[in-house]
Amino acid sequence: MTTLRTEAPPSLLALLDGLVALVLVRFAKHPAERERALAETDNLADAIAETGDRLTASGNFRTPADRRARGELLAAMATCLALGAEQPGGITWAGAHWCTAPHPNCPKDDR
Numbered sequence: 539m540t541t542l543r544t545e546a547p548p549s550l551l552a553l554l555d556g557l558v559a560l561v562l563v564r565f566a567k568h569p570a571e572r573e574r575a576l577a578e579t580d581n582l583a584d585a586i587a588e589t590g591d592r593l594t595a596s597g598n599f600r601t602p603a604d605r606r607a608r609g610e611l612l613a614a615m616a617t618c619l620a621l622g623a624e625q626p627g628g629i630t631w632a633g634a635h636w637c638t639a640p641h642p643n644c645p646k647d648d649r
Contacts, residue, residue, distance in 0.1 A: 546632035550593065557616035558623060558636050565620060572624075575617050585614040 565572040575582070589611040592598040599608040619636050622629025628637025628644070635645040 544632040546634070551632060551634045553612065554616055554619060555634070555636075557612060558619045561616045561620035562623065562638060565624070572621075575621060579618070579621070582614040582618050585610055586618070590615075 565575075589607050592608075593611070599605050619629055619631065622631075623636035623638050626639075627641050628635055628639075630636075630645060637644060637646065
C-alpha cells in the first residue's frame with residue numbers, strides 16, 4: 539500500500555495552526571457551530587476541492603472575489619482540521635498534527 543504524503547508550505551501550516559485554534563475556541567463557546575460544521579462536511583469538502591489546488595501557486599488570488607474564495611477555502615480547511623482534532627488521536631495533515639486531548643504516540647510529544 540502506498541501512502542500519499544501531502545506537502546504544504548510552512549507559512550500555510552502556521553496560518554492553519556492559528557485558524558484551527560480559533561475554530562476550536564468557537565466550537566467550545568458555541569457548540570451549535572460544531573454541529574453545523576458536522577452537518578456541512580460535504581459543503582466544506584466541496585469548497586476545499588474547488589479551490590484547494592490554487593494554494594500551490596502564488597498570484598492565484600489577485601481579485602477581491604479570488605481573495606474571498608481563498609478566505610472561504612482557509613476557513614473550510616481550518617474547520618475540517620478542527621473537527622479532526624477533536625477525534626481520538628487527533629488529525630495529521632502535511633506533517634502537522636492537531637489534537638485536543640492527550641493520546642499515545644502524539645507527534646506533538648516529540649517536540
